[in-house]
Every structure is written in C-alpha cells, then in structure tokens.
Amino acid sequence: DIQMTQSPSTLSASVGDRVTITCRASQSISKWLAWYQQKPGKAPKLLIYEASIVESGVPSRFSGSGSGTEFTLTIGSLQPDDFATYYCQHYYGYFLSFGGGTKVEIE
Amino acid sequence: QVHLVESGGTLVEPGGSLRLSCAASGFTFSDFYMGWIRQAPGKGLEWISYISGSVTTIKYAESVRGRFTISRDNAKNSLYLQMDSLRVEDTAVYFCARDSGYSGYVFGNWGQGTLVTVSS
Numbered sequence: 001d002i003q004m005t006q007s008p009s010t011l012s013a014s015v016g017d018r019v020t021i022t023c024r025a026s027q028s029i030s031k032w033l034a035w036y037q038q039k040p041g042k043a044p045k046l047l048i049y050e051a052s053i054v055e056s057g058v059p060s061r062f063s064g065s066g067s068g069t070e071f072t073l074t075i076g077s078l079q080p081d082d083f084a085t086y087y088c089q090h091y092y093g094y095f096l097s098f099g100g101g102t103k104v105e106i107e
Numbered sequence: 108q109v110h111l112v113e114s115g116g117t118l119v120e121p122g123g124s125l126r127l128s129c130a131a132s133g134f135t136f137s138d139f140y141m142g143w144i145r146q147a148p149g150k151g152l153e154w155i156s157y158i159s160g161s162v163t164t165i166k167y168a169e170s171v172r173g174r175f176t177i178s179r180d181n182a183k184n185s186l187y188l189q190m191d192s193l194r195v196e197d198t199a200v201y202f203c204a205r206d207s208g209y210s211g212y213v214f215g216n217w218g219q220g221t222l223v224t225v226s227s
Binding site for chain 2: 001032034036038042043044045046049050053055087089091094095096097098099100101
C-alpha cells in the first residue's frame with residue numbers, strides 16, 4: 001500500500017502569512033493527489049485535485065503543486081477562516097489513503 | 108444541491124454487527140461512485156471502501172476487508188455499510204462521501220458523519 005506522510009503535523013502561523021504544507025508519497029503517484037480542509041466537528045472539504053487543480057468555489061489563495069512523490073499545498077495569505085486541519089489523499093490505483101494531517105494553528 | 112445524511116451509528120459490543128446507511132439527494136445517485144471514510148476520535152481520516160455507480164467496482168481497505176461490506180440501492184438513493192466482527196479500534200465517526208465528478212476516487216461531497224462506538 002502507498003503511505004502518505006505530511007509535514008509538519010502542526011504549524012503555527014499568523015493572519016497574512018504564506019503557509020506551505022508538504023505531502024510525500026512512498027512511491028510515485030503521478031499527479032493523483034487531492035487536498036482537503038477539515039474544521040473541528042465538520043466534514044472535510046475538497047480543496048484541490050490532480051495535485052494542482054483548485055476546486056470550484058475555493059479561494060484563489062489556495063494552490064497546489066508537485067508530482068511523483070512530493071507535493072505541496074500553499075495558502076498565499078492566511079485568513080482567519082483557514083485555521084483548520086489539512087489532509088492530502090492519493091488516488092493512484094484502487095486503494096486510497098490519506099496523510100496524517102497538518103493542523104494550522106494561530107500563532 | 109447534494110445532500111448526504113448518514114445514520115445507524117450507535118454503541119455496540121466487540122464482536123457485534125452494525126449497518127450504517129447514507130441517504131443521498133440532489134443528484135443522480137446511480138451516476139456516481141460513493142465511499143465510506145472514517146475518523147477515530149482525535150485522529151486523521153481513513154478511507155474504508157468505495158463502490159461504483161453500477162456496482163461493478165468495489166474496494167476495501169486492508170483494515171476492514173472480510174469484515175465490512177459496502178452496498179447501494181440506486182432505486183432508494185441509498186448507500187450502506189454492513190460492519191461485522193466489530194473491534195474496539197473500529198470506533199470512529201463514519202462519513203459517506205460522493206465522488207467529485209472528476210474522479211471516482213476524489214470525494215467532493217460529504218455527509219455530517221455518524222458515530223460508531225465499539226465498547227463492552
């Protein structure tokens with residue numbers, strides 16, 4: 001099975017900061033990666049798919065990049081609504097898996 | 108708009124069984140893959156299973172294979188998860204989710220989740 005590793009596990013930042021989260025796959029997954037945002041007590045929300053395509057309705061400050069085994073989610077200018085936990089998910093092959101999550105906290 | 112509502116979560120003893128349901132509305136149910144994803148208390152997301160619209164493709168995570176069974180009734184716009192031989196480590200909020208429309212394996216719409224607690 002493909003393992004997904006996110007870093008850091010927790011990130012402290014301030015409003016207006018540029019934030020980058022990394023997701024690494026244990027083998028090449030081409031571009032088959034999605035990013036989700038989850039707030040406490042809520043269901044996850046799809047942000048990005050195919051590594052870099054931003055889902056409709058998602059603010060343009062969110063962007064994704066990468067291919068193969070290393071991927072990044074960038075928030076261009078952190079807003080109060082962005083404090084949440086972020087997960088990557090690969091969809092290469094039939095069996096899916098999520099990264100462990102990155103919690104973005106207020107500094 | 109897309110609406111997914113899970114039900115059936117409750118307290119069950121280890122070794123017991125439970126059936127979760129997910130009622131879907133706002134889209135043509137049979138056109139989409141559907142999946143189950145769970146989240147143990149204070150932990151991350153874990154993909155459990157998915158099923159294609161035509162029921163020709165079904166996959167399970169290793170952790171539940173042989174114990175859980177996913178199914179759907181397209182006439183009733185409903186998704187199900189039959190959970191047998193439950194273990195303490197199956198305790199989690201269980202989300203049903205619909206594929207995004209871009210790929211059967213990217214989940215664009217989620218329900219609010221239903222809590223399953225396995226404990227004696």
